[in-house]
Amino acid sequence: MPDTVYELFTNLGSWLTSAEQWSGPDGIGHRLAEHLQYSLLATLIAAAIGLPLGLLIGHTGRGAFVAINLASFGRALPTVGLVVLVFLASGLSMWPVYVALVALAVPAIVTNTYAGMTAVDPDVKDAARGQGMRAHQVLFQVELPLALPLIMTGLRLALIQVVATATIAAYVSFGGLGRYVFDGLAQRDLVQVLGGAVLVAVVAVVLDLALSGLQRFLFRHRTA
Amino acid sequence: MNRRTLLGGLLAAASVPALAACSSGITSLEGEGSVGQGSGSSKDGITIGTANFTENQVLGYLYAAVLEAAGVKTTVRPNLGTREILIPALKGGDIDLLPEYQGALLHYVAPKATATEEGEMQNALTIALPAGLQVLPYGMAEDSDAFVVTRETAEKYGLTSLADLAKQNGKLVIGAAAEVKTREVGAVGLKDVYGVEFKEFKSLDSSGPLVKGALKKGDVDVANLFTTDTDIQANDWVVLTDPKNLIPGQHVVPLIADRKADATVRKALAELGNVLTTKDLTELNRQVDKDKKDPEDVADAYAKQKGLTK
Amino acid sequence: MTIDWSWIGDHTDDLTTLSVSHLQAALTAVFLGLLISLPLAVVAHRIRPLRGLLLGLSNVLFTIPSIAVFVLLLPVSGLTRTTTVIGLTIYTLVVLLRNTVEGLDSVPQKTKEAAKAMGTRPLRTLLTVELPLALPVIMAGVRIATVMSISLVSVATYIGDGGLGQLFTDGFQRNFPTPVIAGVVLTLLLALVADALLVALQYVLTPWTRKRGA
Numbered sequence: 112m113p114d115t116v117y118e119l120f121t122n123l124g125s126w127l128t129s130a131e132q133w134s135g136p137d138g139i140g141h142r143l144a145e146h147l148q149y150s151l152l153a154t155l156i157a158a159a160i161g162l163p164l165g166l167l168i169g170h171t172g173r174g175a176f177v178a179i180n181l182a183s184f185g186r187a188l189p190t191v192g193l194v195v196l197v198f199l200a201s202g203l204s205m206w207p208v209y210v211a212l213v214a215l216a217v218p219a220i221v222t223n224t225y226a227g228m229t230a231v232d233p234d235v236k237d238a239a240r241g242q243g244m245r246a247h248q249v250l251f252q253v254e255l256p257l258a259l260p261l262i263m264t265g266l267r268l269a270l271i272q273v274v275a276t277a278t279i280a281a282y283v284s285f286g287g288l289g290r291y292v293f294d295g296l297a298q299r300d301l302v303q304v305l306g307g308a309v310l311v312a313v314v315a316v317v318l319d320l321a322l323s324g325l326q327r328f329l330f331r332h333r334t335a
Numbered sequence: 336m337n338r339r340t341l342l343g344g345l346l347a348a349a350s351v352p353a354l355a356a357c358s359s360g361i362t363s364l365e366g367e368g369s370v371g372q373g374s375g376s377s378k379d380g381i382t383i384g385t386a387n388f389t390e391n392q393v394l395g396y397l398y399a400a401v402l403e404a405a406g407v408k409t410t411v412r413p414n415l416g417t418r419e420i421l422i423p424a425l426k427g428g429d430i431d432l433l434p435e436y437q438g439a440l441l442h443y444v445a446p447k448a449t450a451t452e453e454g455e456m457q458n459a460l461t462i463a464l465p466a467g468l469q470v471l472p473y474g475m476a477e478d479s480d481a482f483v484v485t486r487e488t489a490e491k492y493g494l495t496s497l498a499d500l501a502k503q504n505g506k507l508v509i510g511a512a513a514e515v516k517t518r519e520v521g522a523v524g525l526k527d528v529y530g531v532e533f534k535e536f537k538s539l540d541s542s543g544p545l546v547k548g549a550l551k552k553g554d555v556d557v558a559n560l561f562t563t564d565t566d567i568q569a570n571d572w573v574v575l576t577d578p579k580n581l582i583p584g585q586h587v588v589p590l591i592a593d594r595k596a597d598a599t600v601r602k603a604l605a606e607l608g609n610v611l612t613t614k615d616l617t618e619l620n621r622q623v624d625k626d627k628k629d630p631e632d633v634a635d636a637y638a639k640q641k642g643l644t645k
Numbered sequence: 646m647t648i649d650w651s652w653i654g655d656h657t658d659d660l661t662t663l664s665v666s667h668l669q670a671a672l673t674a675v676f677l678g679l680l681i682s683l684p685l686a687v688v689a690h691r692i693r694p695l696r697g698l699l700l701g702l703s704n705v706l707f708t709i710p711s712i713a714v715f716v717l718l719l720p721v722s723g724l725t726r727t728t729t730v731i732g733l734t735i736y737t738l739v740v741l742l743r744n745t746v747e748g749l750d751s752v753p754q755k756t757k758e759a760a761k762a763m764g765t766r767p768l769r770t771l772l773t774v775e776l777p778l779a780l781p782v783i784m785a786g787v788r789i790a791t792v793m794s795i796s797l798v799s800v801a802t803y804i805g806d807g808g809l810g811q812l813f814t815d816g817f818q819r820n821f822p823t824p825v826i827a828g829v830v831l832t833l834l835l836a837l838v839a840d841a842l843l844v845a846l847q848y849v850l851t852p853w854t855r856k857r858g859a
Contacts, residue, residue, distance in 0.1 A: 187836030297513035308713035315708035415805035
């Protein structure tokens, strides 16, 4: 076993550093770009759906029970099943990938946005209204900034999950870093599988750090 | 499978890791573990592993049907993956028997093998297989790899044989299962034997929905399919001829761990091999893929109809 | 996309077997995950420097695609249920570890001091005071980990296991939606039922939280 692990990691080193591995349609550069495209687009779509939904529920306090339960229902959706189902309905297209990734990301965004909104002190909201602020002003100038940390947590969690799961695109013939994982499985080339996995983890960690940096920047901006 | 109570199952499953950690012998990258750690003889039952395409599952259940009729207990594990995954699992003792294809198997264990005639290939296999594994007599049925183009593509580029592909080097996209990229009977052999270089290799599946969908849509120009796939005829696709015999004969052949290959098993599988024709196999595949019947039911019905089981 | 109801009628036995096998894999993983994360959480709770390290490590494990974990385990445990369970266990850790640490953190310092003043030994305090008080937060983690595991089991279909996930690969290969729909619906049902049972279990295990709520 120790020999195997040692061998695996030394081979990984040469796999990751060989120039040949980085170029061409199956090169790391291209696969990385595809993976980023799938992940970022899916998270953006999910945010466009989940953020307004979470804000609305949090602001009005209506529909919370349904939304939170739907979200935990969504967490139980098996991604592989969803991908296959959409594939059978839509044929060879990007639909299965995006539907599955968005379905994965929306629950985390909705629940955290909602949680952030409910965590805002009711007294603060009352005070804002007492000062004559309109409903939308309370939402955008008081609640949203205060809820931002939790909202960002939701977005970061969603993005990490999406990056790890975008691997599935390779199952339905598309690219991304999952190509290395699925091809490595078919060829029993564990170095390739490990290479793909490490790259996915690096992308997830780097994007997470970038978002947390953005979060810090937003806060400094707000308090300044 | 016997039904356990939930709690009992939980406890049993929890105790599996310790046991299985001892029994699995696949400990290196290439799966070169020691062989023969699985238990005893065919009397303890046989686990049949099958690859990730319909036909292999049909064959697995056919093996199960005739073995059960001969008094051997069987478990079929469908859809385990590719040859590259299955053979290490066979060596490691996770499975005992798997339906294989002569030429493809030979090129897997001996990539530079030159034998093309069935008898020669059988001998070459007997020599090349790792200790502990053996092939039983091959059957009549054959399922070869085919490189296929649409009628339009064939006319557009004037393609009739694999040799014609080299005239279009750098222009065509090939679609096949990922493992075909690194196989001799695949992209490697096409380059070595015919000098074919593709613009791109697209990893799809084994004669499944992806590769056929991509060929129909025009996402790939050349597709690797199985000759027993009825969609080739149904879509009027052109199978490129193989003048230099890159693709060896692919008679169905049982690959089995020595410890399970006793007289009962040999006899039962040989009888099946002598009855099952390529035409039969193609029809059974069609029933599973198109009529959505279970591979197990299709196999059982066939074995019964042919008098192989009662 | 139509459902072939007769297929479902003909396959109730198979669907039951796959559901049981699916649930077994998921629950075993959560059980093992708890066994591993409880002591780790105690360590992370007591020894501050290790806290960031352990939580960070479990977060990084979470970013690795599950399919890759299953494949990389093949040299260790082959095409077996063990591979599935180890892979799933790794994913439960991130949730279970974080929630257990947070649960232990949530126990008021005063309560622990009171126990100490009464001469209760540290281990006893942990078992009889801290863990029970941390239980609601730990159980919240167990619920999330359970639902997550149930949804994740199907990925193991790529290594020939995966419980209900086998219906997905089968339906995919044959262009046959019925088994896929059955698999998705049953997975959701398993998750719902398991979650409801855990809520009930928590209700029974933490009688004191009820009184406070009333």
